[in-house]
Amino acid sequence: MPASPNKSGSRPQSFIDRFFFDWFPAEALGAVRFYFGIGLFIYMNIQYAHLFTIDPNGAQFHFTLPIWYFDLLGVDHITQWTIYAVHAVLLASCVLFTLGKWTKPAIIALIISMAYMKGMRDSIAGDVHHREIPIVFCLIVFFFSKCDRMFSLDAKRKGWGPIEDWEASWPLRAMQVYIVMFYFWALVAKLRLSGLDWFEGGGRIQEVLLSRAVRDGFTSDGHVAGLSLAYQLAHHPSLVFLLGSLVFVFELLSPLALFTRDKRLIVFFLIGATIFHLSNYFLMNVQFFFYPFVFVVFFNMAVFHRWIKERLPSTGQAALN
Amino acid sequence: MTKKRVKIFLLVLFTVYFGAVFLRVDFFPLSWVPMYGQRQVGEHVHIVIGDKAARAKTGFIAERADGERLNITRHDLNVPSTHFRRFFHQRAYDRGPPQHRREREQLMPFNKWWYETLIGPDPLLTHNYALELLESVNKTLGYGPNDPKRIVRLEARVKVATYSKEELAAGDIADPHAKTAIAIITPTQAKIVSEDGTEIKDLDNASFAE
Numbered sequence: 434m435p436a437s438p439n440k441s442g443s444r445p446q447s448f449i450d451r452f453f454f455d456w457f458p459a460e461a462l463g464a465v466r467f468y469f470g471i472g473l474f475i476y477m478n479i480q481y482a483h484l485f486t487i488d489p490n491g492a493q494f495h496f497t498l499p500i501w502y503f504d505l506l507g508v509d510h511i512t513q514w515t516i517y518a519v520h521a522v523l524l525a526s527c528v529l530f531t532l533g534k535w536t537k538p539a540i541i542a543l544i545i546s547m548a549y550m551k552g553m554r555d556s557i558a559g560d561v562h563h564r565e566i567p568i569v570f571c572l573i574v575f576f577f578s579k580c581d582r583m584f585s586l587d588a589k590r591k592g593w594g595p596i597e598d599w600e601a602s603w604p605l606r607a608m609q610v611y612i613v614m615f616y617f618w619a620l621v622a623k624l625r626l627s628g629l630d631w632f633e634g635g636g637r638i639q640e641v642l643l644s645r646a647v648r649d650g651f652t653s654d655g656h657v658a659g660l661s662l663a664y665q666l667a668h669h670p671s672l673v674f675l676l677g678s679l680v681f682v683f684e685l686l687s688p689l690a691l692f693t694r695d696k697r698l699i700v701f702f703l704i705g706a707t708i709f710h711l712s713n714y715f716l717m718n719v720q721f722f723f724y725p726f727v728f729v730v731f732f733n734m735a736v737f738h739r740w741i742k743e744r745l746p747s748t749g750q751a752a753l754n
Numbered sequence: 755m756t757k758k759r760v761k762i763f764l765l766v767l768f769t770v771y772f773g774a775v776f777l778r779v780d781f782f783p784l785s786w787v788p789m790y791g792q793r794q795v796g797e798h799v800h801i802v803i804g805d806k807a808a809r810a811k812t813g814f815i816a817e818r819a820d821g822e823r824l825n826i827t828r829h830d831l832n833v834p835s836t837h838f839r840r841f842f843h844q845r846a847y848d849r850g851p852p853q854h855r856r857e858r859e860q861l862m863p864f865n866k867w868w869y870e871t872l873i874g875p876d877p878l879l880t881h882n883y884a885l886e887l888l889e890s891v892n893k894t895l896g897y898g899p900n901d902p903k904r905i906v907r908l909e910a911r912v913k914v915a916t917y918s919k920e921e922l923a924a925g926d927i928a929d930p931h932a933k934t935a936i937a938i939i940t941p942t943q944a945k946i947v948s949e950d951g952t953e954i955k956d957l958d959n960a961s962f963a964e
Contacts, residue, residue, distance in 0.1 A: 454757060483834035491832035495893035497845060497886050501781050551782065557833050558840040559851040561782060569783040570771060577763060603760050611771065615787055618775050622788040626860055630795045634923040637793040643927065649806035658806055668925040
């Protein structure tokens, strides 16, 4: 692709430059960090809520299959008090990250405490979930960016000046690439493992619908005790095939979202992705339902922030300043 | 960072993350995103029909080395109910986690080479998930290998529905043809039997969906 001149017309820009450096204004990165942090706070509570059903005074469960880094470190059982302590660190780090106070150390603490909580959760039975993977990628990119230079308590206190547009643009574009490719790679994985058999008839979706619906059994009047909508849907393989085809198209075309600046198309794509996650939750109990909070990286959240501030009473406005 | 350094950083970052996709790495925080991607089409699909109330109330029927019988529930093991369900429906029936079931499936030669060289043998061949569950139960309850109170037998009961390919394709799933499958785990072996004591072997196939 031929290089094109940049805004000032002084030097030609390559495709890579336009793709990564010429997409967002400087104000966007800090604002995205702020709203990403709010979403992450809620998401983390959802992800590890199960661990708080463990009795603090009960037996210390010895893992059946420790996650690889627990295996390496010799962590082989649950120590209940650490769940509470590490979750407190996780949430405190999340608040600091959101507010932009000690932002970079907070990111490191977030990643480590998330890995610990994930290890505790996933090592019990050995099912390693994928719900933290895009989050960690985003946090790594935030760490290496200047996300603390604007929209943060640190910037106010230290009097940091504004950053350049390109410095705000590349981290958000990098996060977008991974978030979008996560869907595309999921399709590639289906084809690598199962080929088009994955979609045949009701396909894998019908099996999952059925197994999730009946895993808690039937009630005395013959209805499924769990996901009744999933059970009903499993009776209609043609409809399931149609839904599977929509998933195929959505995952196949998802990378296109990276190449449009048309807000309506991006919103259309993200609404589709959100419906996908909500459907997976309501039909199969897949716990990605709050994951769409990561979509804030697709928008200049500073504009949204101003919009919110204009509608708040003066006390609320002061809090958001 | 300058623009040049940012480009180098992004090159390294995406090489690592997308290289993991190529190499089929699925070790946190890297992944090739294979969730729910595995499906093996067979003539039949077996699906566990659970019983939430019985699982919570009765749990595993267990026996100590001294002959005492007891029940082991999620409260005894002190684990969340979702994890206990996995023990009860999957590990007791020697079904490993999805990561293990798909790790070596359909690997291209290079990926097969690096997995076997750096990671080792197929986890499906090196693990006995049912025996590992029994070991974990004893450790959790604080029983050593010679303790007379140690658990020497665990038993789980579920119903397993069997659907033919044709029934699934027609959506004819109202009658699940469910049979009781009893997982029996002792320190030396784990097996699955029917209510009349006949050993069940066909639940081992890959179409045992959870």
